Amino acid sequence: MRTSGSQWAEAAPLITKLESHATLSNEEKLRILQALAPPRVVSAHTEILTQGKKSTALTIILSGFACRSKALPDGHRQITAYLVPGDICDFRFLSGDEHDCSVTTMSTADIGTIALEDFVVLAEHYPAIARAFLKAAAVDEAITREWLISLGQRTAVQRMAHLFCEFFVRLSTVHLTRGAGYDLPLTQAEMGAALGLSTVHVNRTLQELRRGKLISLKGKFVALEDITRLADTAMFDPLYLGNENKDWSRQHQSLH
Amino acid sequence: MRTSGSQWAEAAPLITKLESHATLSNEEKLRILQALAPPRVVSAHTEILTQGKKSTALTIILSGFACRSKALPDGHRQITAYLVPGDICDFRFLSGDEHDCSVTTMSTADIGTIALEDFVVLAEHYPAIARAFLKAAAVDEAITREWLISLGQRTAVQRMAHLFCEFFVRLSTVHLTRGAGYDLPLTQAEMGAALGLSTVHVNRTLQELRRGKLISLKGKFVALEDITRLADTAMFDPLYLGNENKDWSRQHQSLH
DNA sequence: CGACTATTTGATAGGACTCAACCTCCGTGG
DNA sequence: CCACGGAGGTTGAGTCCTATCAAATAGTCG
Numbered sequence: 001m002r003t004s005g006s007q008w009a010e011a012a013p014l015i016t017k018l019e020s021h022a023t024l025s026n027e028e029k030l031r032i033l034q035a036l037a038p039p040r041v042v043s044a045h046t047e048i049l050t051q052g053k054k055s056t057a058l059t060i061i062l063s064g065f066a067c068r069s070k071a072l073p074d075g076h077r078q079i080t081a082y083l084v085p086g087d088i089c090d091f092r093f094l095s096g097d098e099h100d101c102s103v104t105t106m107s108t109a110d111i112g113t114i115a116l117e118d119f120v121v122l123a124e125h126y127p128a129i130a131r132a133f134l135k136a137a138a139v140d141e142a143i144t145r146e147w148l149i150s151l152g153q154r155t156a157v158q159r160m161a162h163l164f165c166e167f168f169v170r171l172s173t174v175h176l177t178r179g180a181g182y183d184l185p186l187t188q189a190e191m192g193a194a195l196g197l198s199t200v201h202v203n204r205t206l207q208e209l210r211r212g213k214l215i216s217l218k219g220k221f222v223a224l225e226d227i228t229r230l231a232d233t234a235m236f237d238p239l240y241l242g243n244e245n246k247d248w249s250r251q252h253q254s255l256h
Numbered sequence: 257m258r259t260s261g262s263q264w265a266e267a268a269p270l271i272t273k274l275e276s277h278a279t280l281s282n283e284e285k286l287r288i289l290q291a292l293a294p295p296r297v298v299s300a301h302t303e304i305l306t307q308g309k310k311s312t313a314l315t316i317i318l319s320g321f322a323c324r325s326k327a328l329p330d331g332h333r334q335i336t337a338y339l340v341p342g343d344i345c346d347f348r349f350l351s352g353d354e355h356d357c358s359v360t361t362m363s364t365a366d367i368g369t370i371a372l373e374d375f376v377v378l379a380e381h382y383p384a385i386a387r388a389f390l391k392a393a394a395v396d397e398a399i400t401r402e403w404l405i406s407l408g409q410r411t412a413v414q415r416m417a418h419l420f421c422e423f424f425v426r427l428s429t430v431h432l433t434r435g436a437g438y439d440l441p442l443t444q445a446e447m448g449a450a451l452g453l454s455t456v457h458v459n460r461t462l463q464e465l466r467r468g469k470l471i472s473l474k475g476k477f478v479a480l481e482d483i484t485r486l487a488d489t490a491m492f493d494p495l496y497l498g499n500e501n502k503d504w505s506r507q508h509q510s511l512h
Numbered sequence: 513c514g515a516c517t518a519t520t521t522g523a524t525a526g527g528a529c530t531c532a533a534c535c536t537c538c539g540t541g542g
Numbered sequence: 543c544c545a546c547g548g549a550g551g552t553t554g555a556g557t558c559c560t561a562t563c564a565a566a567t568a569g570t571c572g
Contacts, residue, residue, distance in 0.1 A: 070405055073491050078408040080401045091397075095390040100398045100496045134351040141347075142356045144400050145336045149326055151407035152334040152452030156560075187518065196408030198561050203520060235329050239308075240356045412528070443550065454529055459552060519568065526561080535552070542545080 010039050010062050010110055013174040017086030020173045021135035021242065022128045031126060035118040036060075039110045048111055049089055049103035054096065057113040059089040064109025065185055068101040069193065079194035081144060082186075084167070086174045091137045093119075107185040135242060142240040151196045154235070156205045159195045161234035164215060168224060169238050169248060181223035266295050266318050266366055269430040273342030276429045277391035277498065278384045287382060291374040292316075295366045304367055305345055305359035310352065313369040315345040320365025321441055324357040325449065335450035337400060338442075340423070342430045347393045349375075363441040391498060398496040407452045410491070412461045415451045417490035420471060424480060425494050425504060437479035 014036075015029055024032075039062050042048060049059060051070065066083040068090070080101055083089060089103045093116055114122075123130035143166070150159045171182045188202040197205065209215045214230045216223045224230055231237075238248050270292075271285055280288075295318050298304060305315060307326065322339040324346070336357055339345060345359045349372055370378075379386035399422070406415045427438045444458040453461065465471045470486045472479045480486055487493075494504050 068401075070401070072405065072409055074409075076409045078405040080404050092394055095387070095394040097391065097394050097498070101401065131351070135353065138348055138351040138353050141397060141400070144397070144404065145324075145326070145357065148336050148400060148404050148407060149328065149334040151404060152450075153328055153332045189518080194408075199518090200520085200562080201560055204560095207520090242353070445550080455550090456530080456552085457528055460528090463552090513572105515571095517568105517570080519566105521566075522564085524562085527559090529558075530556085532555095533553085535550100537550080538548090540546085540548105542543100 011036055011112060013062060013085035013176075014060055014112065016174050017136065018129070018132040021139075022132040024128055024132065028126050028129055031122055032114075032129065035114045035122055037113045037115065039112045042105055042109055042111055044105055044107050044109075046105045046109075047102055048105060048109075049099050049101075051100060051102045052098050054098050055090065055093045055116075057115050058093050058119050059103070060112040060114070061085055061087050061089065062110035062112045064105060064107040066103055066105045066109060067190070067194070068103050070101045077193055078196070079190065080147070081140070082167075082194065084170055084174065085176060088133070088136055088140070091140060094137075106190060139240075139242045142242075146240050147194075156195070156197055156201055157208055158234050159197070160191070160202070160205045160209060161214065161230050162236050163191070163195065164209075164222060164224060165227075165231050165234050165236040165238075166241070167222075168227070169241050169243055172248075173243075178221075179223070180225075180227060181221055183220050184222045185220050267292055267368060269318060269341035269432075270316055270368065272430050273392065274385070274388040277395075278388040280384055280388065284382050284385055287378055288370075288385065291370045291378055293369045293371065295368045298361055298365055298367055300361055300363050300365075302361045302365075303358055304361060304365075305355050305357075307356060307358045308354050310354050311346065311349045311372075313371050314349050314375050315359070316368040316370070317341055317343050317345065318366035318368045320361060320363040322359055322361045322365060323446070323450070324359050326357045333449055334452070335446065336403070337396070338423075338450065340426055340430065341432060344389070344392060344396070347396065350393075362446060395496075395498045398498075402496050403450075412451070412453055412457055413464055414490050415453070416447070416458070416461045416465060417470065417486050418492050419447070419451065420465075420478060420480060421483075421487050421490050421492040421494070422497070423478075424483070425497050425499055428504075429499075434477075435479070436481075436483060437477055439476050440478045441476050 011033055015024070015032065018024060018032070037057075048066065049055065061083045063085050066089070067079045068081040068083065069077050069079045071077040083103065090099055092099055123133065146166070150162050154162060167182060167184060168177060171177050176182055188206070189199045191197075192199045192202040195202065206217070210217065213225050214233065216225055267289055271280070271288065274280060274288070293313075304322065305311065317339045319341050322345070323335045324337040324339065325333050325335045327333040339359065346355055346357075348355055379389065402422070406418050410418060423438060423440060424433060427433050432438055444462070445455045447453075448455045448458040451458065462473070466473065469481050470489065472481055
């Protein structure tokens, strides 16, 4: 049907991410790959999980970007999480509940799935795998809490700066950064829906960050021009991402 | 040391809450109670879990109110969750990570604990118990997401109204409502720290809700004067709390 | 090139914050 | 018994941040 080689390539972000949470043996990695159903490619703006429905499988973003969001009766919507390659769409499969949010792609994406029963077997036989997924869930929750802090306590500039720092750390664990920057296929409206800002104000906030020489934009590429100062204005502390490395901001400081 | 009778009484909210998530046999309930270490009483404003530390046990609020919060370098703090009787303080014990938030009591409280190893045994032997805790964790997460929506998309009045609706549903599952109201031992400053509002504005928002005859306050007792209209202005939908009952707002409508 | 989507700019209004003062309630202690 | 102090609640005035509305300017893709 398909070579295991090509599947390796597609599933790399998942494995990389899980390995950042727990050490996995070759056998464990292989088992995960075997449990993974053939990925499907979906285009941007596709709903891959629907609010109110249950999942019989665990859904994983293998490439591309997606978001969890919830629409309100007044027409507004709030994005409650961004999903990057390696991320699990919803941990609700564990409790068998309906999703309380929808998950939608924001770019072309490869979507992988692991059937629930396969996952249960996997988690029972390989504690390290279970641990890795549990940690992923814990980080997922911590991110949500940190967003809550952003919306509750940070100004527009701080929120935006914080988001850029967060993306930097998250994308760097799956090797999706280039130097001190990364490709971010989000529209300003999509950022606004996550940061609780109007599109207009997102635009002005971005300008302010550029004026302050904290970031620069070339198309979809975001370059963090001064990570230290960016993290400082955002009150960003990577600890909540499960990042052990205190020197995160120095990693790419020399590259420009 | 102590009679099992008195322990029953203290642990009632926990059992009641878990039973709202899954059906538990008498044996299962008994096992939970046996696993529960003798509760300790703490006074208000006591830190019962500390940011950056790990837990070796699962901590449960048996009576009183508490909150998860995180302080920022600039002095502000954000409350990321309110904990009411029956609530588990932190689900991070599952992954063995350090807490990313602190948990502090807001009133005198009874705190129960279950040692991690006891819990693991319990969850392995009694799937219903595991399921109940998993659902509790899922609801906990859903609440956080709903708060995110509040901070991102709702006005001060809507946030406040939403919070009052949420408390009503949460407290009613542990039988802590009286008619269409409940005791809420929070200061306005504490509400502000959760809703992302200044204390002054909390005060004015409360006045507006009272002027609109949506709620009334007698000391610490909050009376929901018009639940339907309150839920309407808040865009409140109890589904995310795992509440199956669509008629939640009618339950106490006749009582005044 | 045209249709669409995304970004940018300008002007105005309003929600929420800050600062500052005052009031009310309670528990303490002289 | 009353004076005192502190915590919490209330009010007022002024400011700032962010939303809204509207329109113009890029980009992009068939």
